[in-house]
Amino acid sequence: MAMHMKYTSCLSSVERVMFLSGANSFSVECKRYVRGLRRRPVSVMFPTDTHLTAAVAKDKKDGTTSRDGGDLMKKRSNIMMKEGSNIMMKKGSNTMKEGSNMTKEGSNITTKEGSNIMKTSHHVAAANIDGYPFERALPGDKRLATLVSIARSRTFREKQGKILLEGRRLIRDALNSGAVPQTVFFSTAERLRELPLDKLSRASLVKVQFEDIKLWSDMVAPQGVIAIFSRPDASRLHFAERAHSVPLSLICDQVRNPGNLGTMLRCAAAAGCHSVLLTKGCVDVWEPKVLRAAMGAHFHLPIHPSLSWEEVEDHLPKEVTVHVADSTSQPLQNNHQEPASHAPCKPGDLGWVSVKSGRHQTQVEEDECEDEDEDEDEDEGLSVDTRLYHQHWAQSPTALVVGGETEGLSSAALQVAQKTKGHRLCIPMVPEVDSLNSAMAASILLFEGRKQLLQAMQTSTKNWSAKAGGQLS
Template identity: 50%
Template sequence: MAALRRLVAPLLRAQAGAPVGRRWVRALRRSPVRVLPSRKEREAAEPGRREPAELKRPQQGPAEQELRYEKAKPGDKRLGRVVTIAKSKKFRDQHGKILLEGPRLIKDALDAGAVLQTLFFSIVENLKKLPEEKLKKSTLVKVKFEDMKNWSDVIAPQGLIGIFSRPGHATMTYPPDQLRSLLPLYLICDNVRNPGNLGTMLRSAAGAGCSKVLLTKGCVDLWEPKVLRAGMGAHFRLPIIANLEWESLPNYLPPDTRVHVADNHDPRTQDEMEDVSGKASSYRWVSRPHNLKVQRSREDLAFDSESEEEEERRADEAWLPELDAQCYHESWTQGPAAVVIGGETHGLSMEALQLAESTGGNRLVIPVVPGVDSLNSAMAATILLFEGKRQLQLRKQEKSKRHKFPASG
């Protein structure tokens, strides 16, 4: 009560015109301050009460909460390596690295078990497009989008560029759906040098359910950026074995596989019927080895009146194996089957024809309208692979019906 009088007295004096002393000011300073309870205490006291919107803290996403990254500094040497890896096959081979761009391709690689070393990204939101657990062991570097545009090989960069250890087909894990859909069908690429064509062939092979793709020496690099883009993730959906010698190629096929070669010559065309017996002119995607010459002595040449063109024609007939021709929609999948597609520039090699002959394979003809040039090699591969898929699935259905409804004796 006495304390209350001491506080009220100065106010009464001030109303009467008396001056207020310093003691009143000190009293105001010593007045108790109300301390608000903490958020946890308020939630414990009133569990059902919701916090006002202005007091809520923005929740951080899992990528921001868990993943740690660094910001690239000007002149960071790692950034220059991106361009080097993308453009130099020699560098990729020496260091065993590949470059992948875009969330879809990077995710496919991570799901297949490929090892990510460094990931460059422009905004944190892009990290949420990838499996978080598989990013924790790699180096994450945030860069400016303008810089990424300078490094990217595409017109519209997707904000993610990853450097991976180059994976091998034996160490990758392929999607279960892909494994369940595999057929005894194989694609052999013979000297395919166009990256867009090779990537499209790989995509078609994955779509058709091929068990394996084999690339002979002379094909474009499997990990070239244009091949990767055209493949649309096919690199991580089925085994692809590159840089093979023809002598070792049969080791990657089942023992009873028949190897067929693609052709676009229609044997039923009347004006060219005489050329279907194995001559070079009847193979539209075949190249004769440059060093193939008829060895003749000077004496023979002196007394021989044959022209050089006739000599080469006879040489072609001598070295080309004779393969029967059939239309692509006729049956050619009695068992495991492989299709050889040659590059558009150099065509099929002699080794491809010899392998087809030794396995009892044929020339699979895709007829085109007279006067039209041969089909694009990637298009030819797509037609043959999906026709092979149709035939194999039809045989499987017929076999299943025979087991379910056996013929009565």
């Protein structure tokens, strides 16, 4: 009976081990052979060991307890326990392997994700040029097209206060004068490095395809860089090399051709003019065609656009003489003959316009004719003497008025010239030539005015030095 209880406890321990290991088949066999276990526990537990069963049966007949059988049972139970533990160890090791594999997979995923994040962060960190970050325009980005098309509208430029500049030279001049950039579109890093990067820290840098810039560019050979600036104010810009300027101002009166206006601005900057004043009838000074023709003159001298004649007088010095350009002089006959002074002509015939224009042949309404007659009556009372361009007319602070080729000079310009005791300045031409281009005439008169002003300044300096020397002696 003691051996039976001992075998039962051993079996229960083995059953518990097998149950814990997940072997359900052994528990089913235990339930099936419960009654057999009570009768023949050894044969039920070890059905294959016949010699062991016979030995146990012999011991039972002899009425003695077989220690060898008990030892064998113990060994067998130990074997079973070891097998159960091995199964547990194998399953545990498999679980550990699976866990390690999952850990490895997780680590691989984490490593891959981390590497991807590092690559992404590296890509973001690499999206800069010399430490200045920029963004790449994705396919279908409409910002360049939108800004360019809007910036070309005069209404938008005046309302939103934005201008469009194209080309490295023009953008560089704007940045050096203190203009505020908002957005810069460039095609390559080399194009951006041609600009002063330290002055683009507050601007948005956008890299776009060169084809996009070429599509929206006004230039024949695009340079790969377009910038949107805040509309500059002449009073807030600083202009370099102003020490070479002379007290000479250019007044553009009703100049409506963008190419002519840009050329006038370029000549004014080259002649060292003090400032340029534009009346309200002129084309917008920030028109792209004007910018291209001016070649950066907007950022080399002060330009005041859209002024009335009252505001024009406020921008001029108090002791200034205003002269007007006139092309209605007599033809040049010889080198010694000078044209005589003549009576004032109509406003449409003043300025650098053709004197043979068929203005009166155009059919107009009665109201327009009456207005023209009134203007002619007003101009008949004006008396402004004529003087050749190479005669002395720029001896003190001077302003030169150049009218457009279509409209000519206005009556207000003649009134200011008469009030300041100015002259009509004419350039003699051969009889076959009708008139000069307004921009060409402006360049001739401006450089002649600069020469005369420099001579006058040198003469006054010598006279002052002579007077000072005589007083000291």
